[in-house]
Amino acid sequence: MKYNWDWHIFAELEPGASGTYLAYLIGGLGWTVVTALLAWTLALALGVLVGTLRTLGRPGIEKACLAYTELFRNIPLLVQMFLWYFVFPELLPQAWGDAIKQMPPPWSSLVPAVLCLGLFMSVRVAEQVRSGIQALPRGQRMAGLAVGLTTWQTYRYVLLPVVFRIILPPLTSEFLNTIKNTSLALTIGLMELTGRARAMQEFSFHVFEAFAAATLIYLLVNLCVVLAMRKLENHLRLPGYIGSASNAPQAGH
Amino acid sequence: MHATLHFQNVSKWYGDFQVLDQCSTQVNKGEVVVVCGPSGSGKSTLIKCANGLEPFQKGSIHMDGLSVGDAATNLPQLRARIGMVFQHFELFPHLSVTENLTLGQLKVLNRSAEQAREKALGLLERVGLSEHANKFPGQLSGGQQQRVAIARALAMDPVAMLFDEPTSALDPEMVSEVLDVMVQLASEGMTMMVVTHEMGFARKVAHRVIFMDQGRIVEDCSRDEFFGAPRSARAQEFLSKILSH
Amino acid sequence: MNYDFDVIARSWQYLFKEGMTFTLTLTALSMVGGVVLGTALALMRLSPIKPLSAFAGAYVNLMRSLPLVLVIFWFFFLVPWLGAWILGSKDPIKVGAFASALITFTLFEAAFFCEIMRAGIQSIPSGQISAAYAIGLNYRQAMSFVVLPQAFRNMLPVLLTQSIILFQDTSLVYVISSTDFLGAASKVANRDSRLLEMYTFAALVYFVICSLASWGVRRLQARTAIIR
Numbered sequence: 001m002k003y004n005w006d007w008h009i010f011a012e013l014e015p016g017a018s019g020t021y022l023a024y025l026i027g028g029l030g031w032t033v034v035t036a037l038l039a040w041t042l043a044l045a046l047g048v049l050v051g052t053l054r055t056l057g058r059p060g061i062e063k064a065c066l067a068y069t070e071l072f073r074n075i076p077l078l079v080q081m082f083l084w085y086f087v088f089p090e091l092l093p094q095a096w097g098d099a100i101k102q103m104p105p106p107w108s109s110l111v112p113a114v115l116c117l118g119l120f121m122s123v124r125v126a127e128q129v130r131s132g133i134q135a136l137p138r139g140q141r142m143a144g145l146a147v148g149l150t151t152w153q154t155y156r157y158v159l160l161p162v163v164f165r166i167i168l169p170p171l172t173s174e175f176l177n178t179i180k181n182t183s184l185a186l187t188i189g190l191m192e193l194t195g196r197a198r199a200m201q202e203f204s205f206h207v208f209e210a211f212a213a214a215t216l217i218y219l220l221v222n223l224c225v226v227l228a229m230r231k232l233e234n235h236l237r238l239p240g241y242i243g244s245a246s247n248a249p250q251a252g253h
Numbered sequence: 254m255h256a257t258l259h260f261q262n263v264s265k266w267y268g269d270f271q272v273l274d275q276c277s278t279q280v281n282k283g284e285v286v287v288v289c290g291p292s293g294s295g296k297s298t299l300i301k302c303a304n305g306l307e308p309f310q311k312g313s314i315h316m317d318g319l320s321v322g323d324a325a326t327n328l329p330q331l332r333a334r335i336g337m338v339f340q341h342f343e344l345f346p347h348l349s350v351t352e353n354l355t356l357g358q359l360k361v362l363n364r365s366a367e368q369a370r371e372k373a374l375g376l377l378e379r380v381g382l383s384e385h386a387n388k389f390p391g392q393l394s395g396g397q398q399q400r401v402a403i404a405r406a407l408a409m410d411p412v413a414m415l416f417d418e419p420t421s422a423l424d425p426e427m428v429s430e431v432l433d434v435m436v437q438l439a440s441e442g443m444t445m446m447v448v449t450h451e452m453g454f455a456r457k458v459a460h461r462v463i464f465m466d467q468g469r470i471v472e473d474c475s476r477d478e479f480f481g482a483p484r485s486a487r488a489q490e491f492l493s494k495i496l497s498h
Numbered sequence: 499m500n501y502d503f504d505v506i507a508r509s510w511q512y513l514f515k516e517g518m519t520f521t522l523t524l525t526a527l528s529m530v531g532g533v534v535l536g537t538a539l540a541l542m543r544l545s546p547i548k549p550l551s552a553f554a555g556a557y558v559n560l561m562r563s564l565p566l567v568l569v570i571f572w573f574f575f576l577v578p579w580l581g582a583w584i585l586g587s588k589d590p591i592k593v594g595a596f597a598s599a600l601i602t603f604t605l606f607e608a609a610f611f612c613e614i615m616r617a618g619i620q621s622i623p624s625g626q627i628s629a630a631y632a633i634g635l636n637y638r639q640a641m642s643f644v645v646l647p648q649a650f651r652n653m654l655p656v657l658l659t660q661s662i663i664l665f666q667d668t669s670l671v672y673v674i675s676s677t678d679f680l681g682a683a684s685k686v687a688n689r690d691s692r693l694l695e696m697y698t699f700a701a702l703v704y705f706v707i708c709s710l711a712s713w714g715v716r717r718l719q720a721r722t723a724i725i726r
Contacts, residue, residue: 305631306632329631329635329636329639330634331634332631332632332633333633334634335632336632337628337629337632337633339628339629341623343626343628343629345629345630345644347647347651356633356644357633357634360635360639361633361635361639362634405633406632409634
């Protein structure tokens with residue numbers, strides 16, 4: 001039984017004749033990264049908002065945030081992707097729905113993918129932010145208010161900067177999850193890395209070379225993100241907190 | 254061998270830090286030996302080396318003729334013959350009291366289920382806890398848990414028992430119920446090595462007292478000698494602090 | 499825009515007898531296989547034998563770094579070749595979509611179950627192992643009778659939550675055109691041009707099942723903490 005390995009396939013032209021297969025895959029990586037970054041931005045913005053709202057102690061808001069969380073957690077991501085792509089345009093007023101349906105590819109795939117992923121991941125971010133805030137000593141909020149800051153200012157200048165540093169490791173994980181989850185967008189036509197590896201397999205019949213390349217690229221991306229985050233963590237580290245270089249209290253002024 | 258437990262020049266390091274320094278002593282059959290000393294003196298470590306729970310780098314320990322440090326020794330079989338009672342009881346919380354007592358009998362000694370159960374119930378009666386046979390450790394008080402722990406060790410029919418500060422984690426009122434069991438055990442002729450601060454117990458039943466300080470055995474003499482006239486200044490200092498309460 | 503929710507009633511049998519059965523069977527079998535393999539991996543990771551722990555660590559990190567879609571594709575194409583290699587046949591053997599999916603999900607989720615069990619095992623106080631050894635149990639017995647039962651019980655809520663995630667993940671077999679619940683809904687949707695109704699219905703069904711399951715896990719969590 002033989003499988004014909006042929007690593008030279010990457011130098012051959014792909015049937016769209018826009019470049020070699022290798023370039024084709026790298027292009028896919030580009031789409032993966034763009035989608036992930038856009039979705040992550042949305043996720044961070046919404047997640048910080050929802051996570052913060054849940055800690056304000058107002059039962060009505062809390063219930064709403066809880067419902068939001070439960071909704072996005074209990075439906076599989078792929079189903080959500082289909083809802084955004086097939087169902088969402090139908091639910092909008094006629095004019096808007098038509099406008100969306102007339103978007104040319106790749107935007108017709110990119111926009112729903114970003115919205116879907118962004119909202120899905122915002123729930124995870126919200127959970128991290130919420131537990132981060134709740135892990136802070138209660139006195140921090142009181143100290144902020146005691147100085148005269150409003151609630152919003154207390155969160156902005158006192159609580160959230162510290163919370164962000166605490167939750168940086170789990171947030172890194174969630175960002176990596178975002179990158180992995182972009183692969184689901186191939187089902188709605190977004191030609192990101194996995195989708196392109198699959199296409200390459202279909203056109204060239206070199207199954208394992210295609211997927212091996214995709215695997216390697218994902219691993220490299222992972223590595224880069226982890227290293228970059230580690231640098232960021234070191235840069236943002238607060239002296240005196242666990243893991244910082246100078247744990248000893250500084251004397252004097 | 255006449256000596257049940259024989260320590261010869263035992264030395265142990267944690268990295269660069271030496272915890273035991275050439276400890277030599279023995280516990281003879283039927284003897285009760287109390288090991289005392291300040292915290293960090295290595296007394297708990299010494300006793301954990303005796304049944305191989307802690308490794309040691311130099312020297313040798315022999316239990317009933319078997320070498321503990323030897324790689325060829327079957328440690329589980331050896332451990333089945335020494336009973337150990339821990340400071341924090343360490344009963345298995347997911348098993349009932351009876352099951353805690355029968356686990357070792359069934360899996361290590363290969364006794365039949367009825368034999369094991371009979372033995373377990375008999376021991377529970379001996380330590381005064383028959384009515385708790387089907388309860389779970391979480392439902393018992395500290396003193397009760399420790400008595401069950403002693404019964405668990407006895408269920409293996411050990412030739413010797415090791416106690417690592419058995420009453421240190423107990424409320425003062427429960428200390429005596431556990432010590433009573435230990436005194437009874439001693440009077441029945443069990444070979445015991447007990448790490449403890451309870452000097453009253455030592456005075457009552459110990460045959461010998463070992464005093465350790467900074468990993469070394471500083472005193473190793475009969476009970477009367479120790480309480481009457483210990484030779485080292487360190488031991489005298491220790492005694493005066495402990496006995497003033 | 500006219501909606502035809504009748505399509506749901508008409509395809510009910512197909513959706514549930516074929517689709518949901520596939521989904522539930524795949525979930526249940528992968529869950530069991532994944533936990534068993536995951537526990538073995540956790541023990542390997544915690545083992546003092548370096549090659550064993552290095553292998554388990556590499557495996558877990560690999561599975562956690564790749565998108566599940568890619569892993570599904572990998573195994574979809576790889577299993578027939580591996581099967582041929584094992585059985586010594588000339589051509590890749592035919593493996594059904596279910597078998598391929600089962601292998602994929604068991605091996606993939608095992609990495610996540612491994613990390614859960616590893617946390618569980620490491621949370622058992624070391625005194626428990628000392629006590630188990632002290633009565634003469636060997637490593638295998640100490641693990642089987644003292645450590646793993648407690649670790650499993652402590653981590654049960656997290657294991658179940660991961661299983662709910664697994665249940666949701668099975669929808670990804672769509673990419674290999676399998677007829678799980680989502681696949682069945684999709685086929686009906688495309689055949690009858692009822693995308694909106696079918697996908698909304700599918701979302702609703704998943705939502706109800708997962709919400710109920712999560713609620714169940716929360717109740718279980720409240721009731722089964724082992725008293726220490």
